[in-house]
Amino acid sequence: MHPATASSTGSRAAREPRVAYIVDDDELVRSALGSLLRSIDLEVRAFDSTEAFLAAPRADGPSCLVLDVRLRGQSGLALQQSLLQLGRPPIPIIFMTGHGDIAMTVKAMKAGAVDFLSKPFRDQDMIDAVTAALDSDARRADAERKLLALRSCWNSLTPRERAVTQHVAAGLMNKQIADRLGIAEITAKIHRGQAMRKMNSRSVAELVRKMEALGVVQEPHFA
Structure with missing residues (x-):
């Protein structure tokens, strides 16, 4: 890749907002989490159901999903499976639950979840998990952009x-x-x-x- 191309890629990545999606049917949880994640300069988009999340457009920049396991309607684990089946660009998922068990955790992690936090969790644990997830998504997106540019060169x-x-x-x-x-x-x-x-x-x-x-x-x- 030419230096100019690499530079423009880096500049674009720097301009793209880092977005944290929250899906939880508890308004107080959404509000508290939103405030916490905005305090570290993230753009936050919160939803009270998996259906509302699926209907919303996906941000172009690095993003992650903070997802409650137990929700009214479709569960968080079911949403994880739906995202895999829809073939959408992968999004790192951080599960949170007040009723987690080992079997549930194993199922979520095997399907690609990056973390599983039990409520109540420390603010710093959530910040660390979200930051790591966003960094991972940024690396994935950068690798995909480079591969796309490489494919264009080959073509x-x-x-x-x-x-x-x-x-x-x-x-x-x-x-x-x-x-x-x-x-x-x-x-x-x-x-x-x-x-x-x-x-x-x-x-x-x-x-x-x-x-x-x-x-x-x-x-x-x-x-």
Whole structure:
């Protein structure tokens, strides 16, 4: 990735608000939690039901969900399963409950919950859990943006440039690549250089790492 691209990515991440969603049917809990999380400069969006949360738009920046297990209507655990089935972008979930048990905790954690806090909990425990969840979501979103940019770079390669990179990844030199593809050595060198430039790679090792990240490294087919 060019420095300018990396810089703009970092600037965008810095501008994006960090959002904590709260789903709890107790108004006092929503109010107290909202005040606590706003005190650490988070944007807070609170809902009294899972249905209201699902109907609301998702923020673009890092976010997490502080979710009560026992709710009127759909339970918190059921919402967790619904989010998985809907295929929405993953959101770190911090469960809270006054009636938790080991089986419930295990089920939530196996489904991807990042923490499970029993009421009453210390304010600092909630702050720590939410901060860790938001940091995790920011890293996930950044990794997805980088992979999307990398995919765009790969898609910009011509079929011949992709063929050359497959041979480069296999460890072949320009002369060997030229022989395999039935082209002049200088042509193989040009395609290789163009591919390296489009993939923003300064070395073969960097190019191969990016190809591996995209899952496009494969054994070249030798006719």
